[in-house]
Amino acid sequence: MFATALNAATLEELVSAAVAAPSMHNTQPWRFRLRPETHTIEIRAAIERGLRAEDPDGRGLHISVGAAAFNLRLAVAHNGWEPVLRLLPAPHEPQLLASVRLAGRPQSGSAAEPDLYEQIWRRHSSRHPFSGRPLPPLLLAELVDAAQTEGARLRLPDANEAHRLLALTREGEIRTTTDQARREESRRWIRTPADTSYGIPPAALGPQDALGHLPMRDFSALRAPAYPPSLPFERHPQLAVLSTAHDRRADWLRAGIALQHVLLLATRAQVRASMLYQPMEWPDLRWLLRDPRSGPEHVQMLIRLGYGPEGPATPRASATDSLG
Numbered sequence: 001m002f003a004t005a006l007n008a009a010t011l012e013e014l015v016s017a018a019v020a021a022p023s024m025h026n027t028q029p030w031r032f033r034l035r036p037e038t039h040t041i042e043i044r045a046a047i048e049r050g051l052r053a054e055d056p057d058g059r060g061l062h063i064s065v066g067a068a069a070f071n072l073r074l075a076v077a078h079n080g081w082e083p084v085l086r087l088l089p090a091p092h093e094p095q096l097l098a099s100v101r102l103a104g105r106p107q108s109g110s111a112a113e114p115d116l117y118e119q120i121w122r123r124h125s126s127r128h129p130f131s132g133r134p135l136p137p138l139l140l141a142e143l144v145d146a147a148q149t150e151g152a153r154l155r156l157p158d159a160n161e162a163h164r165l166l167a168l169t170r171e172g173e174i175r176t177t178t179d180q181a182r183r184e185e186s187r188r189w190i191r192t193p194a195d196t197s198y199g200i201p202p203a204a205l206g207p208q209d210a211l212g213h214l215p216m217r218d219f220s221a222l223r224a225p226a227y228p229p230s231l232p233f234e235r236h237p238q239l240a241v242l243s244t245a246h247d248r249r250a251d252w253l254r255a256g257i258a259l260q261h262v263l264l265l266a267t268r269a270q271v272r273a274s275m276l277y278q279p280m281e282w283p284d285l286r287w288l289l290r291d292p293r294s295g296p297e298h299v300q301m302l303i304r305l306g307y308g309p310e311g312p313a314t315p316r317a318s319a320t321d322s323l324g
Contacts, residue, residue: 006039006102010079014041015319017075020120021260023064024051024277025189026200026314030065030097032323040101041076043069047095049198053181054281059252062097063300066256067263069098070150071120074264076102078117087253098253119264124313126272127206127216130306132234139269143262147242152258155241155294162239165302168285170215172278175285177218182281186219197317204312206274209233214304217278238305239276241289243297255300266305276302 015032023029027049033042043065050061069085076083082103089099140156147154157165176182191199200219208216210230214237242259244251266273279285279302289299 006036011041011323012319014072014075014079015322016316017117017120018043018068018072019316019319019322020123021064021067021071021256022123022125022263022275023067024055024060024275025186026198027051027061027064027189028198028317028322029061030068030322032319034323035099038101039103040099041072042089042096043072043098043100045095045097051185053179053185054176054277058249059300060277060280062249062252063256063259065097066253066258067260068256069100069253070257070260072100074117074120076100080105087250097249116261116264116268119267123263123267124310125274126308126311127204127274128272128309128311129207129209129231129233130237130272130304130308132236133307135238135271135305135307136269139266139271143240143265146261146265147258150258150261151244151254152300153243153245153297154258154262155243155291155297157239157241157291159236161291162237165239165241165279165289166213166215166237168279168288169276169302170278172280172282172285173215173217175282176278186217190219193315197315197321200314201312204314206311207231211235213237215276215278234306240303240305241291241299242301242303243290243299245296245298247298251298252300259301259303262303270307271305272308272310274304276304 011034019028029046029049031044031046045061050058055061073083073085084101084103086099090096144154189199190202193201205219208230211232213235214233242255244255263273279289286299290297
């Protein structure tokens with residue numbers, strides 16, 4: 001019964017959902033492999049698409065794979081199976097980061113909310129200005145609860161703390177644009193969809209903040225005329241700090257799972273999001289993102305949330321190209 005149910009079309013649907021997850025510079029650093037004897041889909045690191053300069057430890061890569069694992073878990077449940085997710089299932093295979101086994105009928109309350117599956121296809125980062133309209137407290141509480149459900153923590157800084165975090169983000173951006181290896185690596189991932197399904201098309205880069213409140217990543221490092229012009233962004237961005245209690249590979253994967261859960265809930269509420277990676281790429285700045293008043297934490301992602309335009313979506317590789 002199981003073998004006939006998991007046909008090629010269903011497998012393609014499951015992997016297509018997984019590859020819709022976000023990844024730094026849209027590198028899509030994952031590969032999927034079906035183990036038919038155990039009804040398991042494995043997610044492995046695509047090392048060749050890692051960012052050696054900006055993500056030398058692979059922390060960002062693990063977060064991306066965690067987000068893909070969350071999508072895969074949702075898709076498996078949507079298709080009528082119980083998803084059994086394992087992180088780092090084979091210590092002797094360091095590139096095998098996660099697996100999802102397709103088990104029996106899902107138990108009540110065993111998976112995330114079913115309607116989140118539909119949000120997979122709608123979610124993408126928006127690098128455009130937001131309106132500054134406050135997010136409803138009930139939604140913010142729901143996002144915090146979602147992160148906690150996945151073994152992470154989502155902190156919502158006040159205005160003063162957000163100002164401090166944005167100053168660290170600005171410092172990270174300055175360092176990256178003045179570091180030749182990182183600058184060149186960022187530029188290499190600006191690609192046209194006609195050439196590749198990876199990377200960020202110039203149309204999706206988004207503008208810079210004309211008022212200087214929000215330090216957006218400058219992929220070109222020099223604002224050439226072909227890139228979007230500067231525009232005024234929201235004066236008081238709504239930030240969310242995603243963190244974990246520890247800082248091991250499994251924690252990075254859990255952070256990615258929590259990140260995607262939060263992003264899909266936000267998408268369902270018509271809230272846009274973008275990730276501020278810049279301070280995460282420098283160990284000293286990442287350490288300073290911590291709020292000592294909140295107790296021990298390892299910050300894994302800085303998220304900007306708000307109401308605004310969707311912005312252009314980045315391309316994705318096909319399920320066929322992602323299997324192997």
